[in-house]
Ligand SMILES: NC(=O)C1=CN([C@@H]2O[C@H](COP(=O)(O)OP(=O)(O)OC[C@H]3O[C@@H](n4cnc5c(N)ncnc54)[C@H](OP(=O)(O)O)[C@@H]3O)[C@@H](O)[C@H]2O)C=CC1
């Protein structure tokens with residue numbers, strides 16, 4: 001236990017977009033004390049040198065990553081690192097009894113061969129990876145509550161799976177017809193210099209990327225297959241859109257029952273998410289906007305049915321940095337610690 005009976009936690013990768021969201025949210029979390037920030041190129045600097053507007057609230061240095069120090073100081077740690085790094089320190093942290101929440105893709109896959117195919121890294125931590133739970137609370141709350149290691153979902157999978165889950169779990173669609181068309185703001189690419197993220201490149205333009213080969217495809221397929229009860233392929237196309245925060249995933253699939261109308265679907269979604277405080281199903285005929293979710297941990301879902309094509313169309317809007325990343329990881333920590341799932345998380349976005 002830390003000061004005032006609070007749980008001491010750390011963040012590795014504190015200088016990045018995920019890291020700084022975690023810092024911001026955890027500083028206000030009533031059960032947590034932030035005691036450790038780790039990084040690589042930023043190590044040795046005060047956190048406030050990187051984010052001067054938070055100097056009044058955060059008085060911690062960024063330190064070089066050392067699993068011994070993390071284990072001495074922390075009960076739980078968030079790893080917000082590029083893919084392929086968390087798997088290098090997580091086994092040591094797990095061995096020392098620390099709760100680990102990994103925001104990268106390293107612990108999202110039940111089959112590490114799939115990870116290696118899509119991410120190109122060979123892994124030797126099969127045993128630890130097998131103990132990881134996929135951190136989507138709306139589907140796996142009970143498993144997360146028992147977990148020591150949580151592999152938090154990618155931002156696109158979060159938006160896509162929250163849209164698709166009721167349809168697949170209740171067998172309402174022909175699963176192989178599912179198509180996901182998703183758009184993300186540029187913060188989804190992290191806080192690194194990349195040519196396609198320059199204002200001059202990304203502004204006033206909209207383009208698909210990773211078509212038919214984005215690495216979130218196998219992650220979405222893994223969970224969809226589990227929900228459908230058999231192996232499934234899903235068509236997923238991401239787009240980069242000239243805004244900073246937010247994802248809108250629009251999902252199309254053919255309904256099995258041509259008699260289902262929009263109001264039926266809204267009733268079904270409301271029932272499915274009745275115990276999910278972070279999912280808001282829009283009223284019939286209302287379609288969500290990314291700016292509604294911006295700054296909050298909410299996922300807004302809107303539903304339409306086209307009787308001509310027999311397709312259901314589900315729109316899911318999140319803030320990629322909150323429900324798609326840092327907020328969802330804190331939601332998982334809350335569940336792992338037995339706290340209220342909503343603790344320390346923003347219920348209201350920035351808009352208007
Ligand atoms: N951005 C998003 O919308 C989402 C991202 N994710 C995933 O979350 C993870 C973090 O993403 P994001 O915050 O965008 O990334 P950023 O690029 O913004 O930040 C990466 C962080 O990793 C640190 N880092 C890099 N290499 C090392 C190293 N060898 N040792 C220690 N620290 C290191 C950097 O620290 P330093 O500056 O000190 O070098 C930096 O703090 C990624 O795996 C990403 O895929 C998941 C969901 C959504």
Ligand SMILES: CC(=O)N[C@@H](CCC(=O)OP(=O)(O)O)C(=O)O
Pocket residue numbers: 083103104105153154155156184185186187188189190216238240
């Ligand atoms: C706009 C943009 O570049 N988005 C990122 C998604 C980031 C993310 O959530 O990916 P992981 O957590 O799986 O790394 C991308 O398409 O790679």
